[in-house]
Amino acid sequence: MQCDDNxxxxxxxxEGKFTFESAQDVETLVGYLxxxxxxxxxxxxxxxxKDLDLVLSPKGxxxxxxxxxxxxxxxxxxxxxxxxxxxxxxxxxxxTLTITPGDAR
Amino acid sequence: xxxxDGVEENFRFMVLEVTKQVENxxxxxxxxxxxxxxxxxxxxDYIDNLKxxxxxxxxxxxxxxxxxxxxxxDQARAVNIITANLERMADHAVNIVMQQQYLRDPAFIKRYDxxxxxxxxxxxxxxxxRALYNQDIAxxxxxxxxxxxxxxxxxxxxxxILADLRKGESPENCITCHNIFRYLERMGDTILNIGEAIIFxxxxxxxxxxxxxxxxxxxxxxxxxxxxxxxxFHSIWGTRSGCRIxxxxxxxxxxxxxxxxxxxxxxxxxxxxxxxxQNINRxxxxxxxxxxxxxxxxxxxxxxxxxxxYLGGCTYQEVVLTGAPDIAxxxxxxxxxxxxxxxxxxxxxxxxxxxxxxxxxxxxxDVYRMHPSFKTPRMGLEGLDIPAFEELLASAAExxxxxxxxxxxxxxxxxxxxxIVYNHEEQRIHYIDLHRSKDQDYVQDVSVFLxxxxxxxxxxxxxxxRLDRVMREFxxxxxxxxxxxxxxxxxxxxxxxxxxxxxxxxRFEFNQRFAKEMYHRGVFLMxxxxxxxxxxxxxxxxxxxxxxxxY
Numbered sequence: 049m050q051c052d053d054n055x056x057x058x059x060x061x062x063e064g065k066f067t068f069e070s071a072q073d074v075e076t077l078v079g080y081l082x083x084x085x086x087x088x089x090x091x092x093x094x095x096x097x098k099d100l101d102l103v104l105s106p107k108g109x110x111x112x113x114x115x116x117x118x119x120x121x122x123x124x125x126x127x128x129x130x131x132x133x134x135x136x137x138x139x140x141x142x143x144t145l146t147i148t149p150g151d152a153r
Numbered sequence: 154x155x156x157x158d159g160v161e162e163n164f165r166f167m168v169l170e171v172t173k174q175v176e177n178x179x180x181x182x183x184x185x186x187x188x189x190x191x192x193x194x195x196x197x198d199y200i201d202n203l204k205x206x207x208x209x210x211x212x213x214x215x216x217x218x219x220x221x222x223x224x225x226x227d228q229a230r231a232v233n234i235i236t237a238n239l240e241r242m243a244d245h246a247v248n249i250v251m252q253q254q255y256l257r258d259p260a261f262i263k264r265y266d267x268x269x270x271x272x273x274x275x276x277x278x279x280x281x282x283r284a285l286y287n288q289d290i291a292x293x294x295x296x297x298x299x300x301x302x303x304x305x306x307x308x309x310x311x312x313x314i315l316a317d318l319r320k321g322e323s324p325e326n327c328i329t330c331h332n333i334f335r336y337l338e339r340m341g342d343t344i345l346n347i348g349e350a351i352i353f354x355x356x357x358x359x360x361x362x363x364x365x366x367x368x369x370x371x372x373x374x375x376x377x378x379x380x381x382x383x384x385x386f387h388s389i390w391g392t393r394s395g396c397r398i399x400x401x402x403x404x405x406x407x408x409x410x411x412x413x414x415x416x417x418x419x420x421x422x423x424x425x426x427x428x429x430x431q432n433i434n435r436x437x438x439x440x441x442x443x444x445x446x447x448x449x450x451x452x453x454x455x456x457x458x459x460x461x462x463y464l465g466g467c468t469y470q471e472v473v474l475t476g477a478p479d480i481a482x483x484x485x486x487x488x489x490x491x492x493x494x495x496x497x498x499x500x501x502x503x504x505x506x507x508x509x510x511x512x513x514x515x516x517x518x519d520v521y522r523m524h525p526s527f528k529t530p531r532m533g534l535e536g537l538d539i540p541a542f543e544e545l546l547a548s549a550a551e552x553x554x555x556x557x558x559x560x561x562x563x564x565x566x567x568x569x570x571x572x573i574v575y576n577h578e579e580q581r582i583h584y585i586d587l588h589r590s591k592d593q594d595y596v597q598d599v600s601v602f603l604x605x606x607x608x609x610x611x612x613x614x615x616x617x618x619r620l621d622r623v624m625r626e627f628x629x630x631x632x633x634x635x636x637x638x639x640x641x642x643x644x645x646x647x648x649x650x651x652x653x654x655x656x657x658x659x660r661f662e663f664n665q666r667f668a669k670e671m672y673h674r675g676v677f678l679m680x681x682x683x684x685x686x687x688x689x690x691x692x693x694x695x696x697x698x699x700x701x702x703x704y
Contacts, residue, residue, distance in 0.1 A: 108700030109677065111670070114534065132703055 060103035062133065066095035106131050160210045164232060165282060167203050170196060171239045172278045174246040175340075179271045181250045182333075185259045190250050197247050204240040208233055231354035235285065238343040238350075242274075245336040245343070252332045261326040262333065264317075265310045270337040273299050273306070277344045281351070288355035294661075297348035298522050303341030305525045310334050417445065423457040426450075429588035430459060432566075436587060439498060439563065443491075443584055464583045466576035473570065473606070473623055474616060484575040484582075485623060489630045491582045496595055496634060499563035506557050507594040507646060509653040510550040517546075519660045527659070527672050545679045552686050553649055556642045558594035566590045568598035569605040570623075596643065599631045600650030607702055608658045608671065617704065624702045641693040645682060648697050652678045655701075674701045 072080070087093025092105040111130040117123065177193050180186070211233040215226055256262060277299040284292035311334065318327045419426060427450075436444040445462040467476075472484040521528050532539040540548075565572065566589025574583040606620045606627075635643035655675035662668040678701060685695045 108703055109674065109698070111673065 060094055060096075060101040062103060062105075064100050064102045066097065066100060066102050068095075105133055108132065160207055160232060163203060163207050163210070164236065167200070167207060167236055167239055168278065168281050170200050170203065171243045171246075172275070174200070174243045175271065175274055175278065178246040178249045179268070181253055182262060182267055185253060190254070193247060193250050197243060200240055200243045204236050207236045211236075228354045231285070231350040234350040234353075235281065235347045238346040239281075242340050242343040245340050248336045249333050252329055252336070255325065255329045257323060257325050261323070262330050265313055265330060265334070266306065267310075267333065267337065269306050270303060270334070270340075273302050274337070274340050274344065277347070281347060284348075284351045285354060288351075290352055290355050293348045293351035293355065295348075296351065297345055300341040300345035300348075302522060302525065303338055303344070307334055307338040307341075417461045417463045418458065419461065420458040421456065423452050423455050425588055426457040426459050427452070432587040432590040433461075435563065436584060436590065440491075440495060442581070443495075444587055445583065445585060464574045464576070464585065466574045466578075466583070468571040469573035469575050469582075470570040470605075470609070472575050473619055474609070474611070480577065481619065483580075484577075485626055487575070487580060488573065488582050489626070493630070493634065496562040499592070500638065501561045501592060502559070503561060504557040504559055505561040505592070505594050506553075507597050507650060508553070509597075509600070509646075509649040510546060510553050513653040513656055514546060514550070516657045516660065520656060523660045523662075524665070524668055524672070527656075542676065545676060545683070548683055549649065549652065549679045552682060556646050556649070556692065558596065558642070558646060559640055560638065561592040562595045564590060564593045564595055564598045566593075566597070568602045570602065571605070594646065595631070595634075596646045596650045599627070599647060600654045602627060603651065603702060604654035604658055604671075607655075607704060608662070608667075610664065610667065621703060625699070628697075628699065628702070641691075644697045645685075645692045645695045648678045648682050648695075651675070651697070651701065652682075670704060677701065 084093065087104075088106055091107060092103055095102045095104070106129065108131060111128075113126075113128040115124070115126040115128075117125075174193060174196060177189055181189055181193070211229045214229045215233075253259070253262075277296045280292050280296050283289065284296060311331065314327050314331050314334070318324060419429075430447055430450055433444045433447055437446070445464050447459060447461055449460040451458050469484060469488060472481050476484065527542060529542045531541040531544065565584055565587065567586055569586075572584065572586040574585055575581075576583065603624050606624050609620060611617055611620060631647075632643070634640075652675045655671045655678070659668040659671050662671065678698075681698060682695070685692075
């Protein structure tokens with residue numbers, strides 16, 4: 049059991065939330081975008097923090113939305129992606145309620 | 154509808170009067186006329202009175218309780234809700250003509266599209282009586298959808314007004330126009346309430362008098378006493394396919410084995426029911442016991458009624474969603490076996506065309522009405538070309554020209570998973586709702602089957618996985634069937650069938666997010682097909698991206 053727990057701690061999580069906000073110059077920004085593009089190409093991208101190691105593995109159909117906005121010189125570009133992972137998880141059989149006849153006594 | 158005795162006339166007047174108020178409000182906007190404004194104001198009192206009269210009658214009926222008849226009480230409540238909303242709509246008409254007087258330049262409003270609002274509102278008002286009296290859910294949905302259109306119109310006009318304000322147009326004119334549009338938008342809210350009240354009145358409602366008569370006649374012909382009492386007579390489905398269906402419980406003693414637990418009564422358009430009866434007979438000759446048996450059929454001019462065996466068991470949909478995993482797996486196994494036999498037995502080696510994109514195009518207006526944003530224009534993103542939705546459709550339609558099914562089978566025609574009944578005791582499958590059966594491309598049934606799983610509003614991941622599994626297994630099975638009969642274009646036709654089903658299903662989907670998910674998948678599949686077509690590789694090599702079925 050001990051060994052299992054260690055394994056779990058070592059492998060990245062698929063649940064959790066990672067947020068990062070910053071200001072960047074365009075050159076640095078391109079580096080971030082490239083990292084994300086590489087992640088899509090490689091099929092996975094990791095997001096880490098002291099208490100989190102989250103891996104996203106985009107595959108199958110990916111929802112993609114672009115919003116570009118300009119108003120009085122305040123510009124905004126939003127990119128959004130969403131997809132579903134673990135599509136073949138097994139239904140836990142033990143969830144079935146089974147009723148068996150009891151002892152007549 | 155006994156509750157309408159004494160209310161019916163008042164109610165008709167109510168609809169008529171409100172319609173007139175709305176029409177007159179439009180007239181005032183077109184040609185300001187103080188005389189007409191006075192008239193509108195004075196009619197408002199009459200409408201208020203009418204509303205009180207109807208309200209009193211409805212309440213007294215609700216309180217006397219119709220002898221505990223819940224349906225009648227529900228209908229009285231629905232009439233009351235509709236009346237209250239009509240009265241509110243009339244108030245908005247008055248508000249609009251009041252606002253109109255504040256326009257410094259009465260012609261100013263003509264730069265905006267107020268006519269479109271009025272056209273939509275009138276459309277909904279014209280449907281109210283028919284939808285309520287016929288308990289017509291399809292019409293009620295049409296009424297509800299008007300609200301969505303009005304909201305979109307409001308946004309467009311609101312933006313235009315804002316732009317004019319920024320340009321320095323007269324604030325008096327702009328703000329007054331905005332107020333007028335706000336009232337028009339609020340009329341939309343009242344319309345939605347009306348549509349919902351009609352659905353409330355219709356769902357689970359008992360048959361109309363003439364349907365009751367038709368059933369009585371049909372049963373009498375069978376030499377049976379009319380076995381109907383309140384408790385025995387359920388309306389189990391609405392009017393989605395234009396027929397009303399009810400179930401009459403078995404009266405005991407006449408039962409044949411476990412199947413005959415009652416009879417099902419259907420009443421509706423004669424041609425449609427006759428067609429269904431013919432289909433049932435053909436299904437019976439192909440596989441006895443697959444369809445319900447017809448116990449009586451009676452035509453009366455344009456309408457007909459039919460008594461069918463009521464099949465025990467539950468729908469495949471219920472099994473998939475609520476059955477124990479082994480039972481669900483077993484139901485799927487039996488279903489696939491049955492389908493394989495039916496397809497193999499009815500195969501005709503003559504090419505047929507499904508015409509999926511054409512089917513989609515014929516329903517496009519309904520899709521747009523529900524989701525106007527789906528009509529996307531051609532766009533560009535940093536040099537990348539994003540085609541307009543309708544351009545994609547046109548290209549897909551052209552591509553479809555080159556794709557025909559090498560053979561036909563006798564298809565169900567509406568192979569939704571709730572049109573399949575699974576009887577666990579007898580270990581067999583039944584087909585119901587067979588008015589669309591014909592010799593066609595089996596892809597028609599395959600795509601409808603798959604999407605009827607996909608579009609279930611189930612978000613719970615474990616249940617979703619059950620649906621995924623059913624879709625996966627069914628797809629696997631149909632792929633094997635296609636290979637067995639050397640159907641080289643199956644995958645491409647299936648993609649087209651799914652495009653049709655994804656996009657057209659969105660017209661019944663109120664959840665905007667899920668509707669979009671389906672629409673996007675349809676668009677994705679078209680682009681996927683077109684990319685393959687451009688590569689000029691043969692269609693034999695095309696494979697449907699299964700990921701489209703995972704949500």
